[in-house]
Amino acid sequence: MATKCKDYNFHEIEPFWQSFWEENRSFRAENDSSKPKYYVLDMFPYPSGAGLHVGHPEGYTATDIMARYKRAKGFNVLHPIGWDAFGLPAEQHAVKTGTHPAANTRNNITNFKRQIKAFGFSYDWEREIDTTDPKYFRWTQWIFLQLFKRGLAYVDERPVWWCPELRTVLANEEVVDGKSEVGGYPVERRNLRQWVLRITAYAERLLADLKEVDWPDSTKRMQEAWIGRSEGAEILFQLEHSSAGPLKIFTTRPDTLFGCTYMVLAPEHPLVEPLTTPAQKAAVDDYKKKAAGKSDLERTDLSKDKSGVFSGSYAINPVNGARVPIWIADYVLMGYGTGAIMAVPAHDERDHEFAVRYALPVVQVIASPKEPGQDGATVLPYTGDGQLIQSGTYNDLDWREAKRRITADLASRQLGRATVNYKLRDWLFSRQRYWGEPFPIVWVGEADYQRVAAARPGGLPTDPVTFTSDGVRHFALPVPEGALPLELPPVQSYLPSGSGESPLANETAWLEIWFNHTTGAAVPASQPRPAGEAWVSGRRETNTMPQWAGSCWYYLRYLDPRNDHAIASPEALRYWGTPDLYVGGAEHAVLHLLYARFWHKVLFDLGIVPESEPFRKLFHQGIILGEDGEKMSKSRGNVANPDTIIASHGTDALRLYLMFLGPLEAMKPWNPRGIEGVLRFLQKVWRECLTDEGASNPKISDTAAEPAELTKLLHETIRKVGDDIEALRFNTAISQMMIFANALQKTPQVTRATILAFLQLLAPFAPHIAEELWNRLKGGAASVMLAPWPQFDPARLTVTEVKLVFQVNGKHRGDQIVPLGLPEVEAVKIASLHPKIAPYLQGKILKRVVYVPGKILNLVVGE
């Protein structure tokens, strides 16, 4: 039941045990188990054509150690893997080669799977999932329909990022510095009809519930910043002449209302036109045109000067009746708040910069309690706290109090109210691409929609989702859940149309249909309308979903991956709950992790999942850099390939080294020579267990006279390795095992029990060699994984003697082994007689003694 090799031949051992595990289905998670569950999850990979580099298995090794450790601790462990396989690269490849992206995806998955399997990770391969499998995306579409029915999905024509090169729109989050995150192509603004998910409806809960999760602080802070909650007030300013109605602005500083010296509208604000006076019209039109022509990169580039133009109109300050000029400037964004602000140049840096440029008045209304300039005046702009001045009846109030009072007073006059604003925008959810989940939506006319609505109460959103084009209003009708999945039709070309529609728009027979709204059946519109009430004329949605869709809920599908009736059975959802540990890169801090939380909360509200947060404990593995300390990339030629390393050093050595490099969360450079050290460690363990002939090392026996120090070290090692695994400190766990192996080597006799316990500790890290040695030393017994995790005996860890460090005036001057619990008087006596200490005390007065029993004795002396 093991290999026959005499030396440590990982080429033989590793495949042997990998087949053994596969044949014995060793890593199968049981859905009906009486054991406690432990669910440990990796962020599933996008199977790219480039294959794995050593960065990928870093996190996977960490979770694998945890999974194997928890199994040994008696847990029923769910440790799954799958493929996030929709996405742009496969489609780009399809456009280039004309082959179906599914074919390319399949090849990439095969390659990834081969590479991942070579690591011997303890995945339950029977639960493998693939987001592009219709049996999987059926449920992605199903969840979308739940969002749709709840009014959380809608269609809107809005300015979106359009990437001409990729021929698609991108989400805000996919645009970095004016370029596409994928490929780095330039992007521009276009108005297009888009599906949008109402994530803002969950903004408050997404923010508040961050308090409940055990995540890295930096990630929580990033999500907080992304959601960007700010409290303030909406205030109505009457207009001097225009009947265009009051001007509504948002501010977080209602306390500075008396310092408002001008207003600003975003160039896209609907009141810009009515408020522009004839005299200013030419200048305003010119400015609007310029602003619209600017790329967002130019508009958001802080280094540029602020610009704007006067509208010619005035507003009235609701607190003092002051006449305030209304300007138009692109430093105010239409997408946030009301798209209009009151400008308080004395207390806002941006307003101040603008006021200086256009010579607008600056009125200070907050007195700074400190930091006056050289002439005693406050340096403006001043954005700190203080008391109100030049503010009528509000003078001398603390700004916080003034905020409340002014807001309340305006509210009582119907001129304002306290509000909360978020930076978070609704989630742009459609892509003009082929390789994604099709939307299960058919667009129909108003009359047909009304008929269906009457026939299917409850199956549609309260407010119909519509859009209008060429004066015709189109209504979104969902494909019945029973008709899912809606699969991708074969297409002639994978190239997007370039007009803002996906390649699906060219597939007339699929697109223009007679649609049976009760069964979901469809026949091409070119054919006669089938008989029956349920058939309506429709056009399918041509957009597809973004790659994020499939990864928003995959952790739930693993619980019950072959279920044809639900995303997972209620029993599985209840038993497994959510992952106990989720490990993945920090680059997903806002996107995937925010989207998935949103979907999860919707599913929670629907009563489908029992917990309100998907990932209670999250950990980011760091990045492994190339030898040169730079990010690994093909172009730099500094990519370390796992296949090569496994061939030369074996998987166990690679796994061990990946964990030994440094703290899991740290960014660390790959040093190809460092792996020699861990390989030597494994070879040493091998030699301590077996002779050159492959027989049990004669120093091992059941009745060996094992030194007490080694037994003690074993128990220390059991404790440290266990503690370190729990805390994901794998590097120090490995150090401790090395210390043990070094001691073992110096020990002439050792008990079989000690060796076996050590092999168990090693097993989660280097499972193949551990299995091999365990089997040989136990005489062909079952897998090491079936043995319960060793326990340390606290009694073995107690000591009777300790090394006491002597210090004189805080400096280390010597040490001595002393009995535990030595009284202070005795300690001082021993120290003063100590040959290294005595000279320092010569002729000095002992002024103070600091004694930490068992640790340190510090003698403070003076003249």
Place this chain on the structure above:
RNA sequence: GCCCGGGUGGCGGAAUGGUAGACGCUGGGGACUUAAAAUCCCCUGACUGUAAAGUCAUGCGGGUUCGAGUCCCGCCCCGGGCACCA
């Protein structure tokens, strides 16, 4: 600009406010060997010293403390995130 994280030997890194540098790599010396590889032993932060030992040393400058890599204040550098959100 704002918000995080980090700066420890030649290198990766270890250190509940209590012996800084565990463990590993690299380098040097030795043992074994006909020889080499492998293995084992010793040394490997800097400076002074024959040695014993001592001084300095955790990015820089201060501080708290009997005692600071660790806590506090002010800087410098590196990495990440956000970036006109009123």
